[in-house]
Amino acid sequence: MEAFLISTFSVALAEIGDRTQLLALVLAARFRKPAPIIAGILLATIANHWVAAEIGALIADWLPPEVGRWLIAGAFILMGLWVLVPDNEDDAAARYPYGAFLTTLIAFFLVEIGDKTQIATVVLAAQFEAVWLVVAGTTIGMLAANVPVVLLGYFSADRLPMRLINAIAAAVFIAIGVVVLFSGPS
Numbered sequence: 001m002e003a004f005l006i007s008t009f010s011v012a013l014a015e016i017g018d019r020t021q022l023l024a025l026v027l028a029a030r031f032r033k034p035a036p037i038i039a040g041i042l043l044a045t046i047a048n049h050w051v052a053a054e055i056g057a058l059i060a061d062w063l064p065p066e067v068g069r070w071l072i073a074g075a076f077i078l079m080g081l082w083v084l085v086p087d088n089e090d091d092a093a094a095r096y097p098y099g100a101f102l103t104t105l106i107a108f109f110l111v112e113i114g115d116k117t118q119i120a121t122v123v124l125a126a127q128f129e130a131v132w133l134v135v136a137g138t139t140i141g142m143l144a145a146n147v148p149v150v151l152l153g154y155f156s157a158d159r160l161p162m163r164l165i166n167a168i169a170a171a172v173f174i175a176i177g178v179v180v181l182f183s184g185p186s
Contacts, residue, residue, distance in 0.1 A: 007137025040104025
């Protein structure tokens with residue numbers, strides 16, 4: 001259960017203000033069909049994060065526990081610093097002519113490659129070695145952050161204190177990294 005809860009919380013935090021959240025806003029404003037957009041986000045996230053979690057579990061099997069702990073702690077700290085780097089809207093990803101569902105599925109899958117939440121999924125799977133719990137948690141976290149944006153549609157991210165939100169998210173990731181670093185062998 002710990003793997004699920006930490007995965008959900010970590011990805012929901014990392015996703016706030018992320019380019020995929022901006023993509024969700026663009027898609028909602030363009031298509032005005034929340035159900036197929038949410039379904040596309042769900043399936044793209046499951047596919048992308050499942051691959052990432054499997055990679056994380058493989059890494060955990062190859063590394064000695066002490067090295068893995070240092071790498072996981074470092075990854076969380078770096079992720080916290082990365083959250084502070086602002087994302088830019090990816091207009092090109094929203095220009096697929098395939099309708100709301102397929103456009104969202106393709107765009108979200110592609111935009112998630114190498115994204116903070118995909119890296120978080122690799123790290124979490126390496127830490128917990130519970131692929132299905134991590135994927136379930138990261139998927140719920142992704143939906144928790146993106147569904148409200150889709151449902152609100154026209155709500156402007158400019159109205160939110162994104163610097164403050166990103167600073168809090170960064171502090172949480174760095175704190176998790178420090179806790180992992182000093183928690184002893186994993």
